[in-house]
Amino acid sequence: MTLLAVERIKLLTTRSPWWCAIASIVLAGAFTALVVGNASTEFPASVATTQYGYQMGLAVVMVLGALSVTTEYRFNTIRTTFAAVPNRAAVLGAKATVVALLALLIGEITAFSSWGLSLLLAPEHDLALDSTADVVNVAGVGVVYAFSSMIAVAVGLLVRHSAGAISLLMIYGLAAESMVQLIPGVGDDIHKWLPFNVAYKFLTGEGESSGGMTVAGPPLSTSPLSPGWALAYFAGFALLLLSVAIVSASKRDA
Known part of the structure; x- marks a missing residue:
């Protein structure tokens, strides 16, 4: 608990978490407003549409996760931390936990603020969270943000x-997974199992929250997994990558 408190203080006493939280909410909300504001009877808004901008916030949260680590290496404060607590795995595990909890909170605020804004902009459309798929499509955003922040850490x-680190995360998250589909023959098969494509399957399932219309939201995930197994797969990937990184950091010089 002491390590968690220390990491919380270290994270929240800097400006970057607050700016990242604001940027996530504003960017996702602005993109959602642009899409929902242009909804019509021919192309109605849906719950899935309210989360159209979630990737914008996701990119910001991943920047936050990367900066929570790299800034310590940049200013050499990580050496002081490791000198005070020689158990590096415990320190880095606490850091990842605090970042993930903050990302969870930012994700939930981002998702529900975008949904609430959509209710104001398109009150005539059916945006009620009246099914499990609808609730997961909105509330699940925070969960995806949390595990994504672990990947960033x-x-x-x-x-x-x-x-x-930021360049690698942005290139992969925003472009690389989609570009894999361009590989002749095997591209689509590989893409089905890439982590962020699988995470999106958890959020959208088979498109129930979009009313079965792909025009009411981003293209659906191509993952063959069910939403529950998709979440387990994404969480497992994040935890495995984090474990590898912690072991690597424990063996390298600070």
């Missing part, structure tokens, strides 16, 4: 440089 530990 892991990348930060492995790369150690802010620019490099």
